[in-house]
Amino acid sequence: MDEESFHAFYEQTARNLRGYLRSMLIDPAMVDDLLQESYFRLFNANLPASAEYGHRRNYLYRIATNLVYDHRRARRLEELPDDLAAVQAPATAQDIGRAFRRLKPKDRDVLWMAYVECFSHKEIAEVLRLRSASIRPMRIRPMRIRPMLARARARFADILRRRNIGE
Amino acid sequence: MEMPTPECPEESKISAALAVGEIPAYLLPHLSTCPICAAIHSTAMQMRLLASHLAAEAAPSATSMWWRVTLRMRREGVRRAEKPLIWMTRISCGVAALTAALLALSIPMPSHPAAEIGCLALSAVVIPVSIILWGWSRSKI
Numbered sequence: 001m002d003e004e005s006f007h008a009f010y011e012q013t014a015r016n017l018r019g020y021l022r023s024m025l026i027d028p029a030m031v032d033d034l035l036q037e038s039y040f041r042l043f044n045a046n047l048p049a050s051a052e053y054g055h056r057r058n059y060l061y062r063i064a065t066n067l068v069y070d071h072r073r074a075r076r077l078e079e080l081p082d083d084l085a086a087v088q089a090p091a092t093a094q095d096i097g098r099a100f101r102r103l104k105p106k107d108r109d110v111l112w113m114a115y116v117e118c119f120s121h122k123e124i125a126e127v128l129r130l131r132s133a134s135i136r137p138m139r140i141r142p143m144r145i146r147p148m149l150a151r152a153r154a155r156f157a158d159i160l161r162r163r164n165i166g167e
Numbered sequence: 168m169e170m171p172t173p174e175c176p177e178e179s180k181i182s183a184a185l186a187v188g189e190i191p192a193y194l195l196p197h198l199s200t201c202p203i204c205a206a207i208h209s210t211a212m213q214m215r216l217l218a219s220h221l222a223a224e225a226a227p228s229a230t231s232m233w234w235r236v237t238l239r240m241r242r243e244g245v246r247r248a249e250k251p252l253i254w255m256t257r258i259s260c261g262v263a264a265l266t267a268a269l270l271a272l273s274i275p276m277p278s279h280p281a282a283e284i285g286c287l288a289l290s291a292v293v294i295p296v297s298i299i300l301w302g303w304s305r306s307k308i
Binding site (some may be wrong): 003006007010011014015016018019020022023032036039040043044065094096097100108111112114115116118146147150151153154155156160 | 172175182185186206207209211213214215216217218219220221222224227229230232233235236239240243269305
């Protein structure tokens, strides 16, 4: 990847990827570190020049997802404390963010990839397949993504309801 | 046994419309009556709101990221190139120290004390220098 194509790819992906990392990590200082590490590993992977944008983006998200999970395992991070008072409030981004962080990591992944990045089910399955800590990559079939998404939506809606956050 | 997830035939159209950012007019009545599609739409809107809020934070510039990535690539390249040299240094240090030790032990001690002192001095210099070089090579990897 030369400098020009890197710039173009970065401009298209960096903001959303950084947002994804920001939504996953408690420590904001780690966000830019993992962002840089993600692009470094993608650059180091030496994907063929003919690789499509979608393929590079999926690979980038796969790298970022694995980095987040490695970081969480290494730091044994705990969930954010539930410090919200149960008051009726419009759904501000911060309220949604707090509710989002209460979700399990897998639910966060699928919701972000489906509704922010608009990945297809097949793309989500590809990104998630190397998440497993087992030696063999866990194969997630695209057909399993739909029920995973439905469950994640239900849990997200439930958390928002319990916090009395309006829609 | 897991309950099957309820499906809606218009679900894929709603998802596709959300991906391009606009729900066509003909799907709006369906959206107001179908709980599955309404849930998808609601979740997507919440996620977009969250994403735009998070994306408001500035990311490093493309130029800065390119510079950092290429600099790191160069450093990794230098480290990889240095590795064989470092291992050769370690092996040489080990051989030199072993040789000095064997030399000190195997040479029949002449009666003259100067020769004894010489052998011991040789070992006293070679072995510590080897240890120092070994330590340096470990710090490089």
